[in-house]
Each structure stands twice: as C-alpha cells, then as structure tokens.
Amino acid sequence: MKRIRAIAGFAYDFVIGDDWRVAAVVVAALALTALAVHVADLNAWWLPPVAVLAALGWSLRRAVGGRKP
Amino acid sequence: MTALPLVLTVFVACAVEAVEALTIVLAAGLTRQWRSTILGLVAALVVLAAVIAVLGPTITRLPLGALRLVVGALLAVFGLQWLRKAILRGAGFKALHDEAGAYLREVAAAEAAPTLAKRGVSDWYAFTLSFKGVLLEGLEVVFIVITFGASQRDVGAAVLGAAIAVTVVTATGIAVRAPLARVPENAMKFAVGIMLTSFGTFWGAEGAGASWPGNDAALLVGVPVVALVSLGYTVALRRRARRGSRGRPAAGAHQPEEVTSP
Numbered sequence: 001m002k003r004i005r006a007i008a009g010f011a012y013d014f015v016i017g018d019d020w021r022v023a024a025v026v027v028a029a030l031a032l033t034a035l036a037v038h039v040a041d042l043n044a045w046w047l048p049p050v051a052v053l054a055a056l057g058w059s060l061r062r063a064v065g066g067r068k069p
Numbered sequence: 070m071t072a073l074p075l076v077l078t079v080f081v082a083c084a085v086e087a088v089e090a091l092t093i094v095l096a097a098g099l100t101r102q103w104r105s106t107i108l109g110l111v112a113a114l115v116v117l118a119a120v121i122a123v124l125g126p127t128i129t130r131l132p133l134g135a136l137r138l139v140v141g142a143l144l145a146v147f148g149l150q151w152l153r154k155a156i157l158r159g160a161g162f163k164a165l166h167d168e169a170g171a172y173l174r175e176v177a178a179a180e181a182a183p184t185l186a187k188r189g190v191s192d193w194y195a196f197t198l199s200f201k202g203v204l205l206e207g208l209e210v211v212f213i214v215i216t217f218g219a220s221q222r223d224v225g226a227a228v229l230g231a232a233i234a235v236t237v238v239t240a241t242g243i244a245v246r247a248p249l250a251r252v253p254e255n256a257m258k259f260a261v262g263i264m265l266t267s268f269g270t271f272w273g274a275e276g277a278g279a280s281w282p283g284n285d286a287a288l289l290v291g292v293p294v295v296a297l298v299s300l301g302y303t304v305a306l307r308r309r310a311r312r313g314s315r316g317r318p319a320a321g322a323h324q325p326e327e328v329t330s331p
Contacts, residue, residue, distance in 0.1 A: 014208070014209075014212075017150035018150070018153070018154075019153070030142055033273075033277040033279050036279075037277060044279055045279040045281050048273055048274040048279075049291065049294070052145055052266060052270050052295075053294075053295065056153060056156075056298075057302060059149070059153055060157065060302055060306065063153070064160075064162050064306060064309065
C-alpha cells in the first residue's frame, strides 16, 4: 500500500507538477473544444492556446503572489 | 511536417537531462568506484530502453485522433511545467540549477556513505546513486520521446534525437571530467517548454476535433506566439522582482535546489 502511494505520488509530481490548476485548465479547455466542435459545430481551434497561455500567466501570478525574489 | 522539430526538441530536452545525470554519475564515479557506477548507469539505460520498446509501439497503435487528444493534453501540461519553472528561474523567483553546487553536494554525500557489497555489486551506494540519477532524469526524456514521437508517428526520429544528445553529453563529460556547469540549462528548458506546450496544444486541439487554419503551418505561428508570451511573462516578473528587491538582498534566488528536479 505504501509503495502504491509512493508510485502514485511520483506519477502526480511527474505529470501534474507544482500546480494542478494548470492541468485542470488544459483538460477543461480541450473538453470545451470537443463540445464546441461536435455539439455546437463551432471550430474552436483558438480556445486551447488562449486557455493554455492564460493558465500559465495565472499560475505564475499565484506562484509569486506577494512573494519577493 | 518534417521530423526536424521532433529531433531538435528531443535533443535539447535530452541534453539538459543528460547534463544533470552526468553530474550524479561523475560524483559517484570519481569519489566512489567507476565499476559499480557504470553498472548502475547501464542498468538504468536498459530499464529506460525497455520502457520505450514496450510503450512506444503500443501507443503508436492507438487511433491518431484519440492519441493526439490524450498525448496533446499530457504534453501541454508537461510543457507548461517546464515553462513555468524556467520563467520563475529566469525572473529570479526560483534558484537557477547549479551543476557545480549539485556536484559538490553529491560528492559530500558520496564520501560520507559507507562501502557495502550487495547482489554482486562491490559498491552498492555508487550503483544506486548512478542508477537512480540516470533513471529519474531519463524518465522525463522517455516521456517526451514516447509522446512526441507517437504523435508524429515517428518514435525512431525521437530516439535518434535522444541518442545524439546522450552521446554528445557523454563525450563532453569524458573529455572534461567535470560537471558541465556552463551549459545554459534554463534557456534550454525554456525552449523545450515552448516546444512541448505549442505541440501539445496543437495536437490536443486537433484530437478534440478542431481544424487549425493552415493545418500544420499553424505551428509556424503558434510556436513564436507561445515564445513571445512566455518572454513577456518573464520580463514582467523580472520588473516586479526588481521593484520588490530594491534595497533588499535577494534571498530566495540563492537557495539550493534538488539535483533531480526538472
């Protein structure tokens, strides 16, 4: 059990890293794009790049917060 | 699309990780015992090659749409991790990776550890230090090789990029016999982060069913846009750091970091 937890923790750190919100935004953006394309017939190619760059900015802002270097 | 961006991205990513692995291998080899260190290195390379040999062909068999959706999401998340850290380091909010410092810390730990023979290996500490260092640094490269290679249906080209990088770094390491402290690691990680994020976003959107204007040519715009926005974030954070640290010593930027962190 301890070993499984350690492997799961390593996998989480490896793929998700320091900010899970970034991963959540990427997944949500791709899901919304799929919905837009397949349900609303809207070619929302612009949605993932906008979401990804916004998520990066948001994550950086959260990382530095009120922190000084 | 040509295989050049694939080979170059894997080459740079692999070179950065190989430099970090070389630091650990040198620390183990020069302070402990070369035979056990090289055994650890070879064992880790065998494990990494096995992972590529098993997962590479399996992933390539998946339908391209589903593959690009899953791999695109993974690559974008992974690339954003690299980019985020590179920007924070470039702006001074996170310590730059210091190979010389990492080497000295590894040497100090290696000198203090007792020699113990185990499972036919004469120096178990040197073996495990080398094995773990190469395996951990190599796993990120394997991840990039498999995901990037599979999405372009060209795992062979990705393996080629990785093999060239390992050869170049190993040859340089043998010639210099010291950690490669002058390699611009953060700039290389920044570049890899841009490529992984751009390609991941491109493939993820395609996998979700969207069509890019200009098809593959959209990447010629996408990559520079991600690079420019990332540079913009770095400049903005640097300005913020300068405003914040005026008249105050920069403390956080000089803290040592883990040797195995990406």
